[in-house]
Amino acid sequence: MRYLDQETVSRVRARAMRPLRLSASGRAEGFHAARSSHGPGQEFSEYRAYSEGDPVRSIDWKLYARSDRYYLRRFSREESIPFGILADASASMSFAGPGAVFSKWEYACRFAMALACLCLYRRDPCGLDFLPRGSGAGVPRGSGAGHLSRLDAAFSSVKPAGRWDGLAGLAPGPAGGKRPSVFFFSDLLCGRAELEASARELSARAGRCFVLHLLDPGEDGFPWRGETVFSGLEEDGTVAAADDLEDAYLAAAARRRALCAGLFSSPRLSYFPVRTDLPLFRNLDRFLSGWLK
Amino acid sequence: MTFGREWVLWLVPAAFLLPAAVRLLIRPPRAEVRFGAMAVLREALADVRAGRRYRPALALLLRCLGAASAAFAFSAPVVDGSPLPLGRAAAGAPSDVVFLLDRSYSMRAAYAGSDRFSLAAETAAAALRSLGPEDRAALILFDREPEVRPSWGRDPEELARRALAASPGWETTAYRPALEAAFALLSDGERPGVRKSVVLLSDGSADGLAGMKEGPGSLKGYDPSFRVAGLDFPGRPANSWALPARRAGSARALEAAVGWNAAASAAPPARLLLCGPGGALLPGPPLRRTGRGSASAVFTADLARGCAAAGPDALKADDRAYYAFPDGGSSAGVTVLHPGPEEPPPGSAAYFIKKLFSSGALPYAAEFRHYGAAVSAPASAGDTMPHGVPVQFAGTLVLAGLPPFSPEAAAALERRFAAGGTVVAFVSSSRPQAAELRSYFGLVSAGPEEGRFSGSGWGEGVIPGLSPSAYDTARVSASALYPLADGGHETLLEFRGPGGRKAPALVGVKRGDGRAYVWTASLDLDWCDLAVKPVFPAFFSSLLELAAAGGSGPGGWGSVVGRPGEVRPRTPAADYGAELIKPSGAAETLRSRQGIIAVPAQAEPGLYRWRAGTETGFYAVNLDHSTRESALEPAASPPWAKIPAASAPENLSSFLGGVQAWSLFMILAALLLSAEAALQGRRP
Numbered sequence: 001m002r003y004l005d006q007e008t009v010s011r012v013r014a015r016a017m018r019p020l021r022l023s024a025s026g027r028a029e030g031f032h033a034a035r036s037s038h039g040p041g042q043e044f045s046e047y048r049a050y051s052e053g054d055p056v057r058s059i060d061w062k063l064y065a066r067s068d069r070y071y072l073r074r075f076s077r078e079e080s081i082p083f084g085i086l087a088d089a090s091a092s093m094s095f096a097g098p099g100a101v102f103s104k105w106e107y108a109c110r111f112a113m114a115l116a117c118l119c120l121y122r123r124d125p126c127g128l129d130f131l132p133r134g135s136g137a138g139v140p141r142g143s144g145a146g147h148l149s150r151l152d153a154a155f156s157s158v159k160p161a162g163r164w165d166g167l168a169g170l171a172p173g174p175a176g177g178k179r180p181s182v183f184f185f186s187d188l189l190c191g192r193a194e195l196e197a198s199a200r201e202l203s204a205r206a207g208r209c210f211v212l213h214l215l216d217p218g219e220d221g222f223p224w225r226g227e228t229v230f231s232g233l234e235e236d237g238t239v240a241a242a243d244d245l246e247d248a249y250l251a252a253a254a255r256r257r258a259l260c261a262g263l264f265s266s267p268r269l270s271y272f273p274v275r276t277d278l279p280l281f282r283n284l285d286r287f288l289s290g291w292l293k
Numbered sequence: 294m295t296f297g298r299e300w301v302l303w304l305v306p307a308a309f310l311l312p313a314a315v316r317l318l319i320r321p322p323r324a325e326v327r328f329g330a331m332a333v334l335r336e337a338l339a340d341v342r343a344g345r346r347y348r349p350a351l352a353l354l355l356r357c358l359g360a361a362s363a364a365f366a367f368s369a370p371v372v373d374g375s376p377l378p379l380g381r382a383a384a385g386a387p388s389d390v391v392f393l394l395d396r397s398y399s400m401r402a403a404y405a406g407s408d409r410f411s412l413a414a415e416t417a418a419a420a421l422r423s424l425g426p427e428d429r430a431a432l433i434l435f436d437r438e439p440e441v442r443p444s445w446g447r448d449p450e451e452l453a454r455r456a457l458a459a460s461p462g463w464e465t466t467a468y469r470p471a472l473e474a475a476f477a478l479l480s481d482g483e484r485p486g487v488r489k490s491v492v493l494l495s496d497g498s499a500d501g502l503a504g505m506k507e508g509p510g511s512l513k514g515y516d517p518s519f520r521v522a523g524l525d526f527p528g529r530p531a532n533s534w535a536l537p538a539r540r541a542g543s544a545r546a547l548e549a550a551v552g553w554n555a556a557a558s559a560a561p562p563a564r565l566l567l568c569g570p571g572g573a574l575l576p577g578p579p580l581r582r583t584g585r586g587s588a589s590a591v592f593t594a595d596l597a598r599g600c601a602a603a604g605p606d607a608l609k610a611d612d613r614a615y616y617a618f619p620d621g622g623s624s625a626g627v628t629v630l631h632p633g634p635e636e637p638p639p640g641s642a643a644y645f646i647k648k649l650f651s652s653g654a655l656p657y658a659a660e661f662r663h664y665g666a667a668v669s670a671p672a673s674a675g676d677t678m679p680h681g682v683p684v685q686f687a688g689t690l691v692l693a694g695l696p697p698f699s700p701e702a703a704a705a706l707e708r709r710f711a712a713g714g715t716v717v718a719f720v721s722s723s724r725p726q727a728a729e730l731r732s733y734f735g736l737v738s739a740g741p742e743e744g745r746f747s748g749s750g751w752g753e754g755v756i757p758g759l760s761p762s763a764y765d766t767a768r769v770s771a772s773a774l775y776p777l778a779d780g781g782h783e784t785l786l787e788f789r790g791p792g793g794r795k796a797p798a799l800v801g802v803k804r805g806d807g808r809a810y811v812w813t814a815s816l817d818l819d820w821c822d823l824a825v826k827p828v829f830p831a832f833f834s835s836l837l838e839l840a841a842a843g844g845s846g847p848g849g850w851g852s853v854v855g856r857p858g859e860v861r862p863r864t865p866a867a868d869y870g871a872e873l874i875k876p877s878g879a880a881e882t883l884r885s886r887q888g889i890i891a892v893p894a895q896a897e898p899g900l901y902r903w904r905a906g907t908e909t910g911f912y913a914v915n916l917d918h919s920t921r922e923s924a925l926e927p928a929a930s931p932p933w934a935k936i937p938a939a940s941a942p943e944n945l946s947s948f949l950g951g952v953q954a955w956s957l958f959m960i961l962a963a964l965l966l967s968a969e970a971a972l973q974g975r976r977p
Contacts, residue, residue: 092329104329189329219330226321230328239334240323244348244973248337256333 001152003106004113011281012114015288016121047071081181081207082141083119083126085112087155088186089135090164091233095187097218100276104214107276108185109155111212114284115183116151119143127180128154132164141180163234166194167201179207185274187214188260189234199263210272211264212287213257217277220253222246300930301368308364312356352972359965366958369934387427388488388949391443391475392417394456395495397436397466398854399922402496402530402608404938410461412938413494413524418453419942420492420949429487431478432456435471436464437855443474463610463854463898465922466501468493469512472521476514489516490949491933493523499928500920508932522945525935526927530607531557534923535565535614537851537915538592538601549601549614550589551580554924557606558586565590566602568613574602598900598911610916611923615900617850617911627655627837631693632721633663642719642816643693645824646833654830655837664696689840690714693816694721695729703732710805715840717810720775722817730775734802734809737778746771746788746796746814748823764828771821774798774814788814799836810840851913854898860890862908871905873912 050059050070058072087108096103102110112128119126120143127141128151136158139150164186184202188195188211202209217223224243231238241249257273264271272290274283328334394417400410417432424430432452433443446452472491479489495501509515533553540547553561565588566574580588598617605612627650631643638644643661650659690709695718696702706716718734720726730736748769771788777797786799802809814821823829852858860871860883871883871890876899883890883903890905892912901912916923936944 095327095329187329189332191332216329219328219333224324224326227323229323229325230331230334231325232331233327233329235331237331239331239338241334241338245334245337245341248341249334252333252337252340253330256336 001113001149002156003109003152004117004148008110008114008280009117012117013121015285016118045074048074081124083116083124084141084180084182085116085126085128085151086182086184087112087128087130087158088164088184088188089130089158089160089162090132090187090189091161092164092187092189093214094160095216095219095233096276097216098223100216100218102276103160104187104216104276105160107274107280108212108214110280111274111283112183112185113148113152113155114280117148120147126151130154130158131167131186132162135160135162164190164194166190167198167205179205181207182209184209184211185214186211187216187219188256189219192259195260195263199266199269202264203266203268208268208270209264210270210287211260213260213264213271213273215257215273215275217275220257220275222249222253299368299935300932301364305361305364305368309357309361312360313353316353348972352969355965355969355972359962359969362958362962362965366955366962368955370954370958387425387429387484388490389429389445389479389484390420390424390490390492390949391431391433391478392420392452392456393439393471393475393491393493393495394432394434394459395436395466395471395493395501396434396459396461396464397495397498397501397922398461398463398610398916399466399496399498399608399925400461401610402532402925404526408461409496409526409938410459412941413496414456414459416524416938416941416945417456417492417494420945421449421453421456423949424449429484431475433471433474433478434459435467435474436462437467437470438464439471439474443478445478463896463916465917465920466495466498467503468495468501469504472505472509472515473513476509476512476516476519479519480514480516488520489518490520490522492945492949493521493933495523496526496925497523497927497931497935498922499926500922500924502928502931503920505932521933522936523931523933524938524941526938529554529556529927530925531560532607532611532923532925533557533562533603534608534611534916534918535601535603536587536918537614537913538567538616540618547592547616548589549577549592549616550583550587551601551603552587552918552923554586554926556925561586561588562603567592568600568602577601598913600900608923608925610898611918613898614915615851615898615913617900617913627659627689627691629659629661629691629693630664630696631661632723635663637661637693640818641693642721642824645816645818645829646691646693649830649833652830655834664702689837690716691837692716692718694719694723695726695733698729698732706733707805710807710809714807715809716807717812717836717840719812719816720814722773722815722820726775730777730811734804734811735781736775736800736802736811737781738775738813739778740775741773742776742796743773744791746774746790746798748786748798749789751786751798764826764831766828769821769823769826769828771798771814771823773820777813782811785810808840810836850903850910851915852892852895853915853917853919854896855894855917857894858892858912858914860892860903860905860910860912862890862905862910871903874902874904876900 047060047063048071050072054072058074060071060073063069063071089105093105093108094103096106116126116128123143125141125143126147127139129138130136137154139147139154142150182202182205190198202211222243222245224241227240227242229238229240261271261273270290272287274287394413396410400408400413402409404412421430421432428449429445430449430452431443431445432455434440472493475491479491505512509519509521510517531554533551536550536552538547538549547567549565549567551562551565561580563580565577565580567577568574577592578590580590582588598615600613600615602613629643629646629650631637631641637647647659647661649655709716720730725740727738727740730738747767748771749767751766751769774788774796777800782797782800782802784797784800786797787795788798790796797813800811800813802811814823816824818824823832850858850860871885873881873883873892875881875895876897881893883892883905885891885905890903892901892903895901895914898914898916901914903910903912
C-alpha cells in the first residue's frame with residue numbers, strides 16, 4: 001500500500017494492544033469511550049441487589065454464599081463506533097516547503113491510514129470522503145478484510161486540486177442511528193467565514209470530530225530569504241515579498257492557528273495541529289494521548 | 294568650514310548617487326514560489342503595508358546619506374573655530390605652525406590695490422601675532438627653492454616683522470621642496486601631541502604643482518596629522534607677457550613675441566613695443582598671431598640689444614623681455630667654404646656659386662674662403678672653424694665640397710649645430726666623401742654610384758619656390774651621386790635612376806638644435822649639370838631660404854633668472870679680468886675659461902653689461918616663462934585647504950583654531966549605514 005507500510009501497521013498494532021489506563025470515571029476503554037449499555041455482553045459491569053422479577057440465573061451464587069444476600073451480576077455490552085475520515089484535497093494541500101519530506105497531502109494520507117488501521121483493529125467501521133466535492137471517490141464505511149486496501153487506493157487516486165470553500169457540498173449524514181466520529185484532515189486555508197461555517201457543519205454532522213490541522217513549516221514559518229514572488233496554489237495573482245515580512249507573517253500565522261484552535265474546540269470538536277516536519281508516529285502518539293485524556 | 298581635500302567634494306554627489314545607481318542596475322534575483330497560505334501572506338502584507346511601502350526607499354536613502362557622509366569625511370572638513378588666539382582656541386593643545394611665504398614673481402600680480410605678496414605677508418604677520426605662548430612657528434620664504442636651513446622662530450613678532458619686510462623675487466614657483474622643508478621641520482618630534490599645521494601663503498599657481506601629482510601624502514616627511522592650507526585668490530586676472538626676442542628668418546630680422554593667458558584672450562595686446570638699451574620705447578608693428586595665446590612681430594629696427602614690452606596688466610613684472618645679440622650677429626650673409634687655395638676652377642661647385650652671387654641674383658652678401666689653405670691654429674679652438682670662420686657668427690654656411698675630416702672641423706660643426714645653426718653642403722666629385730658624410734652629418738653611404746639620374750621626379754612644394762612646372766627640372770641630370778642608407782634623414786628631392794629607381798638628391802638632417810642640407814650629387818659639372826640649368830638660381834635661392842628658416846640661428850647672450858649662462862667674446866679673453874655690470878650699476882667679477890665667460894645665476898631680470906679685456910657686450914636676464922608662471926593660472930584643485938584671500942587673516946585664524954570634523958562625519962556615516970542595515974534586517 002502506498003500510504004501504509006508494515007512498520008506503521010506494527011506500531012499501530014502495538015498501540016492497539018497496549019493496556020489502556022482507565023479514566024477516573026472508568027468510562028474510557030480502548031480508543032473510544034464505550035457507551036454503557038447493559039446486556040448480554042462479556043464484560044462484567046456491576047452488582048445490583050436482586051429484586052422481584054429479575055432473572056434468577058443472573059444471581060451470583062458465590063456472593064450469596066459469602067454474604068447471604070442475593071445480588072445480580074450485570075454485564076456491559078460493547079458497541080462498535082463508526083468512524084469517518086474527511087480529507088481536504090484542495091490544491092493547497094499539495095504544498096511542501098523547502099526541505100520537507102512529504103507534502104501536506106502525503107502526510108495527511110499517511111496519518112489517516114494509520115488511524116484507519118487502528119480503527120479496524122478495534123473492529124470499528126471506517127469510511128472515507130474527500131473535500132472539495134468531486135476531488136475523488138470516497139469509500140463507504142466498512143471494516144472487513146481488504147478495507148484498508150480500498151482506503152489506500154482511494155487516497156492514491158486523488159491528486160490535490162481545486163479550492164476548498166467549506167463543507168457545504170458534503171453529503172448529509174445518516175438520518176438517525178449512530179453519528180460517526182470524524183477525523184478531518186485539512187490545512188484550513190480558507191476564509192474566516194468558511195472556517196466558521198465548517199465548524200458549525202462538523203458539530204452538527206459528526207458525533208465527535210477531530211480536526212487535524214496540517215501545518216507545513218514553509219507556511220507555518222517564513223523560511224524565504226530575499227525577494228520572493230509567491231503565486232497562489234488555489235488562486236490567481238502573485239504577491240511579492242521580502243524577508244522583512246517574516247515577523248508580520250509569523251504573527252499572522254499564529255493568529256490563524258489561534259483562530260482555528262478556537263473555532264474547532266468545543267465539546268464535539270477537538271483541534272489538533274499536525275506539523276508535517278515531525279515524524280508521523282510522534283504526531284500520532286500525541287494525538288492519541290490527547291484523545292484519551 | 295574649510296576642506297583639506299576640497300577636490301573630494303566632487304565625489305560627494307557621486308557617492309550619494311552611487312548606491313541608488315547600484316540599486317537600479319543590479320537587482321538581486323527573485324525566487325518564485327507556488328504557495329498555499331496566500332491568505333496569511335496577504336494578511337501579513339496588510340499589517341505591514343504602511344511601513345513597508347517606504348522601508349526600501351528609506352533604507353536606500355540612509356545608504357546614500359551614509360556614502361555621502363563618508364565621502365564628505367574624506368574631504369577633511371575643518372569646522373571653523375573662533376578667531377581667538379591659537380593657544381586658547383586649541384583648548385590646551387598647542388600648535389606648531391610653519392608659514393610658507395611664496396616669493397615667486399607671480400606674487401607680484403596686482404590684488405586689491407596692492408599685490409598678492411603684500412596680502413600674503415600681512416596675513417602671515419597677523420597669524421603670527423595671534424599665536425599663543427604655547428605655540429611655535431616658523432617662517433619659510435620660498436620660490437623655486439625654499440630658503441636654506443629653516444628653523445623655528447623664537448619670537449613670533451620677529452617673524453611677523455620679517456614677513457612684512459620680505460619682498461617677492463623673480464623665480465618661478467615649486468611647492469614640493471617648500472612643503473618638504475615644512476614637513477621636515479614639523480617632524481622634529483620635539484613636541485609630541487601638538488597640532489601641526491602648514492600655512493601656504495601662496496597664490497596656488499598651477500605651475501608650482503609640478504612633481505606633486507599624488508598630493509602632499511607622497512612627499513617626504515608628510516604625516517596625515519599635518520594640516521595644510523593655502524590662500525585662494527579669486528578668479529584669474531588677465532595677463533600678457535613679453536618673450537625674449539630672437540633673430541629669425543633668412544633676413545635674420547628681430548622677432549619679438551608675446552604670450553597671454555586665457556583671461557586675456559578676449560583682448561590680447563595688439564602691439565609690442567621695442568626699447569633700446571636705455572629703455573626708450575620704440576613703436577613696433579602690429580602683432581601677428583602665431584598660435585593660441587601667442588603672437589609675434591618682426592621689427593625692422595636693427596637693435597642688437599634692448600627689451601620688448603607688452604601690457605600693462607595684472608603682472609607688470611613680466612611685461613618686458615630683454616635681448617642681447619652678439620655684435621655682428623645680425624649678418625644675413627653667406628659664407629662659402631671651398632677647396633683651395635686657388636680660386637675655384639671653372640666647372641666646380643664653388644665656381645658656379647660664386648658666379649651666382651656675383652650676378653646679383655641673390656639678395657645676400659657672400660664671403661668665400663677656402664679650407665685647403667694652411668691655417669694657423671686658432672686661439673680658441675672652440676669658437677672657430679679650422680679656417681678661421683667664427684662658428685656662431687656666420688649667417689649661412691655653405692660647404693662647396695666637404696672639408697677633409699678632422700676632429701676640429703667635426704667639433705666646430707657640432708657646436709654650430711648645437712647653437713641652432715644650419716649648414717648647406719655639396720659633396721665633392723674630386724675625392725671620396727663617404728667618411729665626411731658620416732662624421733659631419735651622420736649620413737651612411739657606401740660610396741659614389743654612377744648611372745644616369747634625372748631630376749624628372751622633383752615635385753612641387755618640396756622646396757618653396759621651386760616649381761617643376763616653371764623650370765624644366767627633368768632636364769637636370771647627374772652621372773654619379775652618393776646613395777644614402779635609409780633612416781636619419783628626410784629626403785627633399787629625388788633623382789630618378791636607371792629602371793625608375795629613386796635616389797635621394799637633397800636630404801635634410803637634424804643635428805642638435807640645427808640642421809644640415811646635403812646635396813648628394815655634387816655641383817661639379819663632371820657629376821651633375823644642375824649648375825648650368827635655368828633652375829639653378831631658383832634652386833639655390835630656395836635652398837638658402839630653407840637653410841635660413843630651418844635653424845633658429847645663433848642666439849644672443851643671456852639666461853633666465855636663477856640660471857647660469859655664458860658669454861663668448863670675439864676676442865678670447867684671458868682667464869681673468871671679466872666682469873658683469875648689473876642694471877643697478879653694481880659690478881661682479883666673472884671667471885673666464887678657454888675663452889668662455891661663465892656668468893653665474895642672476896636674481897633679477899634686466900639687461901646686464903659684460904666687459905672682458907677691451908671687448909664689451911650685453912647679457913640679457915629674463916624671467917623663466919617655461920613654467921608658465923606668468924599665466925597666473927591657479928591650480929584647479931590644490932591638495933590643501935583653501936582659505937579665501939578676501940578675508941585671509943580671519944579665515945586663517947579660523948582654520949588654525951578650527952576642529953577637524955572628518956571623524957564626526959565618519960561616525961555619522963557608520964550610524965547611517967548601521968541604521969540602514971537594521972532597517973533591512975541585516976546584522977550591521
